[in-house]
Amino acid sequence: MAWNFGEILDALPRVVPPEAPAFIHGDRVVTWGETTRRSNNLARAMLARGARPGDKVAFYMRNRPEYGEALAACFKGRLTHVNVNYRYKPDEVFYIFDDSDAQTVIYGSEFRDTVLQLKDRLSKVVTFIEVGDEGDRPPFAESYESLATVGDGAPLGIERSSDDLLFIYTGGTTGMPKGVMWRHDDLREAQLDALRRLGPAPESLEAHLDSIRAVGPGSRTLPACPMMHGTGLITAIGCMMGGGCVVTLQSPSFDAGELWSVVARRKVQSIAIVGDAFAKPMLQALDANPGRFDTSSLVSMVSSGVMWSREVKAGLLRHIPQVALMDSFGASEALGFGSSAMTKDGEVRTASFQIGPRCKVFDEDENLVEPGSGKAGIIAIGGPIPLGYYRDPEKTAKTFRTIGGQRYSIPGDWCTVEADGAMTLLGRGSACINTAGEKVYPEEVEEALKTHAAIEDALVVGVPDDKWGQAVTGVVAVASGAAFDEDDVRRHVRASLAGYKTPKRILVTRVPLRASNGKADYKTVTDFARRDLGLA
Incomplete structure (x- = not known):
């Protein structure tokens, strides 16, 4: 057909x-x-x-x-x-x-x-x-x-x-x-x-x-x-x-109270969300108003795009015991990498998915990763996948690759695979930041930061965050003699980029931003940001 x-x-x-x-x-x-x-x-x-x-x-x-x-x-x-x-x-x-x-x-x-x-x-x-x-x-x-x-x-x-x-x-x-x-x-x-x-x-x-x-x-x-x-x-x-x-x-912005009122009034059976950024305020609204909202019509909740933590799932199930919580791992370039389901009768680990039937995991040399080996690999999916990216043959060739005669979509996510097929997501191999389902590429934000008169150099990284999954965080070197005002720099970035791309925090660096060859040292800067924010 x-x-x-x-x-x-x-x-x-x-x-x-x-x-x-x-x-x-x-x-x-x-x-x-x-x-x-x-x-x-x-x-x-x-x-x-x-x-x-x-x-x-x-x-x-x-x-x-x-x-x-x-x-x-x-x-x-x-x-x-x-x-x-x-x-x-x-x-x-x-x-x-x-x-x-x-x-x-x-x-x-x-x-x-x-x-x-x-x-x-x-x-x-x-x-x-x-x-x-x-x-x-x-x-x-x-x-x-x-x-x-x-x-x-x-x-x-x-x-x-x-x-x-x-x-x-x-x-x-x-x-x-x-x-x-x-x-x-x-x-x-x-x-x-x-x-x-x-x-x-x-x-x-x-x-x-x-x-x-x-x-x-x-x-x-x-x-x-x-x-x-x-x-x-x-x-x-x-x-x-x-x-x-x-x-x-x-509502022009997400309102968990409105959502639950609409679920009750319109007898909604299924909800689609993007991880904890939606699920946490939904749980908070239920915790703050026990018994107020009729959720008896709900059969399923589906999430994709960002982490959905086990603790929040468990909290939702306390209020809606009949619902099945479906966590889908995929991307705009590939549907069906993996999935997990959690009900009142069974829990799953955060970031743990059952690998999809069309999915393979390859190492950097394009060799299959043996399940249970503990080795990290990059996730690929075959079968019905997109044609590529519009007007970008170079990027298409990098993401949609043929391995062993099979064409795969490989957006860049890394994982480990257990012997039973359970897949633990490790994240993007690139520096891409996923904040509440929005993808933010650091270079774009870095360039906006560096147009501020007080900033000499900047790198942008993602750090773990309960609400956003990853919080966009700027680490900057201040120009000689310049005064640094974090709120002023954030306003400067927000004037040229979408709000979700604006760093939640901007830190003044105490480590080199770049290696001796001039390339960005994201690992060192990420470690610094985590320590400075008390996350290490």
């Missing part, structure tokens, strides 16, 4: 009642009947404005029903989704628009000022579509609501391909974000591969529809993390393909 998400969506009205909810956001409920009509209208409108199969559509908005509707429209119209991190500063947003060759930009009205600032530089963009507040919409932008509601909502009637693409932009370890290119068929197969570990999975469109007929539309799923990140996006796609309901939060 060759899969295409647009074909699945076109077939869903055969088995999903039109009155079934597709999206819930606050008091707003969008049914599947409405979603089908609106996404068909939007797809037809984008094509009428010059978009062609394969053209890129940049999504610059927070979690809301329009994200899912526009995603469906892209799938149906053979257009390529491009995620934009709404935390980025204007120049960073411009980079994504430009690097992806975006032909259409769909943006939330709250980001209107950034779009206005960039508009004259965006020579490749043909169509701007604004979502939300209609007041003061610029003349070059069209109303999303008008495009979604004008038309008869009929299917497009076009031939699609399993080679149609979806992009997931990730910071990775390259210093600048890169667009990971997923074929529809490969991404769908990777999703089904996870289902196959639990039991039979549908191997054809008709079998998929039969499974929905048998058990009803999919679950109500709440991506607590942003849909502009891989974890939230892939979770939402999986829910949509099953005819389920994607429930989203209204």
